[in-house]
Structure formats: structure tokens, C-alpha cells
Amino acid sequence: MQFPSRFSALPDYAFPRLRALLDPHDAGGPVLHMSIGEPRHDPPAFVSQILTESAADFGRYPPNHGHADLQDAIAEWVARRYRVTVDARTQVLPLNGTREGLFNTAVALCPEDAPVILTPNPFYQVYAVAALAMGAQPVYVPATAQSGFLPDYTALDAKTLDRTAIAYICSPSNPQGAVATEDYWRDLIALAEKHDFRIFADECYSEIYRDTPPPGALQVAHSMGADPERIVIFHSLSKRSNLPGLRSGFAVAGPKSMARMKQLRDYAGAPLPGPIQTASAAVWRDEDHVVASRRRYVAKYDMVDAVFDGIDGCAAPEAGFFLWLPVDDAEAATLKLWQETGVRVLPGNYLSRDVGGANPGAGYIRAALVAHEDELQSGLIKLRDCLYA
Numbered sequence: 532m533q534f535p536s537r538f539s540a541l542p543d544y545a546f547p548r549l550r551a552l553l554d555p556h557d558a559g560g561p562v563l564h565m566s567i568g569e570p571r572h573d574p575p576a577f578v579s580q581i582l583t584e585s586a587a588d589f590g591r592y593p594p595n596h597g598h599a600d601l602q603d604a605i606a607e608w609v610a611r612r613y614r615v616t617v618d619a620r621t622q623v624l625p626l627n628g629t630r631e632g633l634f635n636t637a638v639a640l641c642p643e644d645a646p647v648i649l650t651p652n653p654f655y656q657v658y659a660v661a662a663l664a665m666g667a668q669p670v671y672v673p674a675t676a677q678s679g680f681l682p683d684y685t686a687l688d689a690k691t692l693d694r695t696a697i698a699y700i701c702s703p704s705n706p707q708g709a710v711a712t713e714d715y716w717r718d719l720i721a722l723a724e725k726h727d728f729r730i731f732a733d734e735c736y737s738e739i740y741r742d743t744p745p746p747g748a749l750q751v752a753h754s755m756g757a758d759p760e761r762i763v764i765f766h767s768l769s770k771r772s773n774l775p776g777l778r779s780g781f782a783v784a785g786p787k788s789m790a791r792m793k794q795l796r797d798y799a800g801a802p803l804p805g806p807i808q809t810a811s812a813a814v815w816r817d818e819d820h821v822v823a824s825r826r827r828y829v830a831k832y833d834m835v836d837a838v839f840d841g842i843d844g845c846a847a848p849e850a851g852f853f854l855w856l857p858v859d860d861a862e863a864a865t866l867k868l869w870q871e872t873g874v875r876v877l878p879g880n881y882l883s884r885d886v887g888g889a890n891p892g893a894g895y896i897r898a899a900l901v902a903h904e905d906e907l908q909s910g911l912i913k914l915r916d917c918l919y920a
Contacts, residue, residue, distance in 0.1 A: 680704055865877070
């Protein structure tokens with residue numbers, strides 16, 4: 532029996548690789564999971580009540596494109612956050628988390644005759660899988676310290692850009708926490724208009740920052756008067772509202788793009804269950820819990836800066852909740868940290884691809900700032916003393 536070969540070039544997913552690296556060895560202390568970005572701040576207390584009160588809706592098929600109230604709540608949030616008005620019926624699609632959308636939107640919108648999809652390197656792994664599923668060539672563009680930890684798509688040659696269908700960009704970036712400025716977005720949108728490709732803006736970490744909200748792709752595109760079909764944005768309640776298990780997010784796109792996305796959903800998608808849609812609408816309308824959670828992340832940034840004070844390259848991110856820490860060898864450092872302390876982090880090369888004999892993640896580890904403060908303080912000190920003493 533034959534299997535498709537299009538995914539044969541993919542290594543195992545990051546976390547099975549991590550288990551293979553660490554699990555044969557004993558932990559050197561109490562286990563602290565800093566490898567996965569699973570928020571542990573309290574979710575809004577009202578969510579469980581709403582799920583209970585609307586539980587009868589689990590006995591009904593939910594509307595494929597989302598309840599009107601959830602569509603409205605999302606459009607209202609976009610207007611508050613980015614000062615852009617979108618049509619709730621023709622531009623909004625609730626998602627089972629953004630991973631579903633980041634993959635399926637490529638299926639819905641990638642043309643057959645544009646065989647290049649651009650992705651940062653390192654990157655969220657679904658970007659590459661979406662490219663390969665569409666028979667496209669993923670082009671991995673380094674996002675290193677030299678480029679401000681964001682990919683410089685403007686440096687690519689015109690031939691590659693003319694063949695490009697989609698450019699993925701994550702801001703604030705995973706894993707480095709870099710923020711695309713308004714100028715960055717303007718340059719990328721202008722490039723997309725010149726070479727006729729779409730931008731898929733993965734903005735899941737947009738509500739975790741110190742002082743200034745990161746600018747969004749839709750916001751900048753609107754100010755430029757860019758074609759609304761040029762941009763698709765993706766957001767989630769996982770990070771914003773500490774609800775990773777709710778699997779609730781959304782995409783916003785131009786009406787023509789959204790019509791194709793909804794058509795695919797009709798045939799192959801999985802709409803959110805009704806009670807989850809009801810709870811999600813309430814969560815998008817509430818900002819108090821977001822402000823409280825953000826305040827805790829800012830305190831964690833300060834904790835990081837105090838623990839790593841004076842260590843070159845080790846500082847809190849600009850936004851998001853990952854540390855991207857320099858090491859000589861990512862796998863060796865990860866294993867050493869596990870065996871000596873029990874702290875579990877992720878090698879940066881598990882989030883990257885080799886290009887031209889180099890892997891931009893090989894000299895870094897990723898550590899998530901998701902644990903409760905006392906536990907996190909202890910873990911950061913162990914990490915510092917183990918790898919940087």
C-alpha cells in the first residue's frame with residue numbers, strides 16, 4: 532500500500548522529538564514544564580457557567596459559519612482593538628483554534644499555479660504542512676537577530692516573490708516575541724500588492740505585551756487603503772483569555788476570500804459546538820480578564836529581566852510569553868537542563884528548518900513563561916544557574 536510522499540520531508544513534530552530526547556533520562560529535580568505554551572492564568576470565571584447553562588445546545592448541530600452573536604462579538608472586538616469595521620456576516624469565520632484556520636485557509640485560497648508559500652524560520656509548524664499539502668514549495672526565510680527576529684521578505688528575489696501565493700507572518704512572533712511595527716506591515720503589504728500574494732497574519736499573541744498594543748495587519752492595511760482581499764488575520768482565545776482547551780478562535784478576511792473559506796468549511800470543516808460559541812462571544816466582549824492576565828505577564832517580564840540581568844541575549848520578550856535564549860547547542864542544553872534540574876524546555880531547532888546548511892534555531896532554546904509566579908521564579912533561577920553560570 533502506498534502513502535503520499537508530500538510530507539516525507541517533515542521531521543517528527545516538536546513535542547514527540549522532545550519526548551524522544553528527554554524521556555529516556557531521569558529528571559534532575561521536580562519537573563517544571565516550560566516547553567509548551569499552554570497558558571495557566573485563570574480563565575474568565577463566567578465561562579463554565581455559560582457552558583453549563585447552554586449545555587442543551589450540545590444536542591444540536593451548530594451553524595457552520597458561527598452563530599450571529601459570536602460573529603457580532605468578533606466584529607465588535609476587531610473594531611475596538613484595531614479601529615477597523617468588518618462585516619460580521621461576510622468577513623468573519625469562527626474557528627476551532629487558529630491552527631485549523633491557518634491550515635484550511637491555505638487549502639481554500641492557494642491557487643494551483645503559484646507554488647511558493649513563504650514562512651518565517653523558526654515558525655509555527657502548521658505553516659509548512661499547509662504549504663506541502665497544497666503541493667507548494669515552502670520557502671523558509673530566516674528570522675534572526677540580524678533581521679529583528681522577523682523574516683525580511685523584502686530581501687527575496689523578484690522571481691520567488693512573483694511565484695508566491697501566501698506569506699505567513701506571526702506577530703508577536705513565536706518563538707522570539709518580536710513585534711512587527713507599522714512600518715514593517717506597510718512594507719510587507721506593499722510587497723504583497725506588487726507581487727500579488729496574500730498575507731496570513733497569525734496574531735495569537737497580540738494581547739500579551741508591556742505597554743503598547745502591537746499594531747495589526749488589518750489595521751495597517753486599512754490605513755493604506757490596501758485591497759481587503761490581501762489580508763487574512765487569525766486570532767484565538769487560547770492566549771488572550773487563557774482558554775487553550777476551548778479551541779476557539781477566528782479568521783477575518785475580505786468578502787471574496789471569506790466566501791471560499793466558508794465553502795470549504797461547508798464540506799470539510801468542523802464548526803464550534805453551540806455552547807462554546809455562546810461562551811466565546813461573552814469572552815470576546817470582556818476585557819477585564821485580559822487586562823488582569825496581561826498585568827501578570829508584565830510582572831513575569833520584570834522577573835525575567837531581574838534573574839538574567841547582565842547575561843547577554845537573555846531578556847524578556849517584547850511581547851508574547853516565550854523566552855528565546857541563546858545557547859551553544861540547543862539539544863545539548865535542553866538535555867543538560869533536564870538531567871540536572873528537571874526543567875523542561877524546547878530546543879530551538881525543533882521549530883526551524885535547515886537552509887543552506889544552517890538552522891536558525893540551533894543556537895537557542897524556547898522557554899514558556901506560563902507557570903505560576905513562584906514556580907516560574909524557581910525555574911528561571913535553575914535555568915540561569917545551569918546554563919549561564
